[in-house]
Amino acid sequence: xxxxxxxxxxxxxxxxxxxAAMLRDLTMTGGGRRIRPLAQAAWNPQDPxxxxxxxxxxxxxxxxxxxPFGSAAVPPDAPEDWRRVGTPAPxxxxxxxxxxxxxxxxxxxxxxxxxxxxxxxxxxxHDVARIVRRVRPVPGRARIExxxxxxxxxxxxxxxxxxxxLALPPVGSPRGAxxxxxxxxxxVWPGRLHEDCRPAPGARFTSxxxxxxxxxxxxxxxxxxxxxxxxxxxQLVGARSPFRLHHADGTVVVVxxxxxxxxxxxxxLSDRGLPEAPWHGAYRGLGVExxxxxxxxxxxxxxxxxxxxxxxxRTTLGLSPAAPLRTTHAIEVIV
Numbered sequence: 001x002x003x004x005x006x007x008x009x010x011x012x013x014x015x016x017x018x019x020a021a022m023l024r025d026l027t028m029t030g031g032g033r034r035i036r037p038l039a040q041a042a043w044n045p046q047d048p049x050x051x052x053x054x055x056x057x058x059x060x061x062x063x064x065x066x067x068p069f070g071s072a073a074v075p076p077d078a079p080e081d082w083r084r085v086g087t088p089a090p091x092x093x094x095x096x097x098x099x100x101x102x103x104x105x106x107x108x109x110x111x112x113x114x115x116x117x118x119x120x121x122x123x124x125x126h127d128v129a130r131i132v133r134r135v136r137p138v139p140g141r142a143r144i145e146x147x148x149x150x151x152x153x154x155x156x157x158x159x160x161x162x163x164x165x166l167a168l169p170p171v172g173s174p175r176g177a178x179x180x181x182x183x184x185x186x187x188v189w190p191g192r193l194h195e196d197c198r199p200a201p202g203a204r205f206t207s208x209x210x211x212x213x214x215x216x217x218x219x220x221x222x223x224x225x226x227x228x229x230x231x232x233x234x235q236l237v238g239a240r241s242p243f244r245l246h247h248a249d250g251t252v253v254v255v256x257x258x259x260x261x262x263x264x265x266x267x268x269l270s271d272r273g274l275p276e277a278p279w280h281g282a283y284r285g286l287g288v289e290x291x292x293x294x295x296x297x298x299x300x301x302x303x304x305x306x307x308x309x310x311x312x313x314r315t316t317l318g319l320s321p322a323a324p325l326r327t328t329h330a331i332e333v334i335v
Contacts, residue, residue: 005106007144009113009137014144019055021102021118021133024062028142031335035142037253038062038331039165039285043278050278056098057278061165061285063331065133065148066094068299069161069291075191079202082190085304087297094163094296096122097131111139122153128319129153143332150326152319159293159302159316162262162329164255165285166245168225168271175248177224179208179286181265184238186211187308189295194231194273208234221269229281231273235295237313239265243288250335255288257329262290263314290329292317 007014007023014026026038038061043050045059056064071093074086092099102118109115115136122128134147146162169176188211190202198219203212211234213219221234224245243265245253268287275281294302294315302315309315319325 002104005104005114005116007114007116007135007137010111010139011142012137012144016104016116016118016135017059018101018104018118019058020064020098020100021104021120021135022056022059022062022064023135023144023146024059026062026144028333030142030333033251033335035251035333035335036167037333039167041278042280042282042284047278053278054092054094054099055101056094056163060283063146063162063164065097065131066161066163067097067128067131067150067158068095068302069159069293069296070094070298070302071296074297074301077192077201078190081307082202085301085306087300090298094161096120096126098163102133109139113137113139124153127153127156127158129321141332142335143330145328145330147328148326149324150319151324152321155318155320157303157316157318159291159299160262161266161289161291161293162257163287163289164329164331165268165287166253166255168284168286169247171225171272171284173225173248177245177247178222179224179267180222180244180246181208181236181242182240183236183265186234186236188212189233189235193233194229196228196230196273197232198226198230199232199234221267224269224286225284226269226271229272230269231271232269233295234267235291235308235313236265236267237308238263239290241290245286245288252334254332254334255329256332257290258327259290261317261327262292264291264293265289266291266293266295268296
């Protein structure tokens with residue numbers, strides 16, 4: 001089985017790894033420039049320090065699939081309505097798809113572009129029997145499209161998420177970037193992820209430029225990078241594709257998804273805010289994650305009467321052997 005397959009096309013190159021079928025090391029070209037739109041781990045995947053970590057964490061970055069979606073326990077400092085539905089952190093985090101090795105098959109088109117099909121057949125006890133992920137560059141454009149097909153082994157409900165992680169502007173950049181997305185309402189992760197976390201835990205809001213702040217008043221979450229190291233998560237309910245990250249040099253990184261299926265977008269801002277190994281205060285990335293989930297809590301929490309679902313957010317979806325689920329998302333760079 002191949003460890004990885006290189007993607008090559010008119011406007012870029014990248015690599016799909018067998019572990020988590022993760023797209024990483026992506027470089028796109030446009031306007032005479034080379035752009036690296038996706039975050040990369042601040043550590044070496046071969047480092048002994050990360051050898052025992054789940055698959056996606058050994059090389060965290062790029063784009064991968066989470067089934068079921070979820071990596072955290074409801075925090076002990078969460079409001080009572082969250083603690084009532086809390087469960088331990090999922091094992092492995094973000095499910096088998098983000099941890100297992102997939103079988104990779106490459107395809108070369110007449111124009112020379114390389115695409116990859118990644119297939120994962122799960123153990124008999126898993127509710128989903130087979131997952132197929134196709135990673136296909138679009139000739140003539142700085143764009144990659146991802147097709148996902150899930151075939152259930154038995155009827156069930158679960159959480160699901162896509163996990164692109166975008167690169168952040170350099171620390172200290174005087175120009176930076178600004179994020180842009182339309183949504184109905186949002187909620188801040190219901191706990192303190194970092195001592196300098198700016199939003200108030202559990203707060204509701206309708207605009208990213210006026211999110212209730214931990215110390216009172218509001219904070220604008222749209223400019224990047226943040227003014228200091230931090231770790232912040234918000235869920236945007238009723239989010240509409242696309243998401244755009246506008247860089248001051250005119251580059252726009254676009255994430256598109258099926259917002260009739262994934263009607264929430266989880267934004268995970270991780271900027272030098274995690275001191276423990278393997279992060280060591282160096283990791284930087286913006287997760288732009290279309291989800292059917294309650295934050296990144298377990299599938300059990302997402303399937304419960306959690307505060308988001310009680311207020312109308314869809315936090316699980318139903319899968320059946322009779323109707324495989326198919327969806328597509330995309331990442332594009334516009335210069």
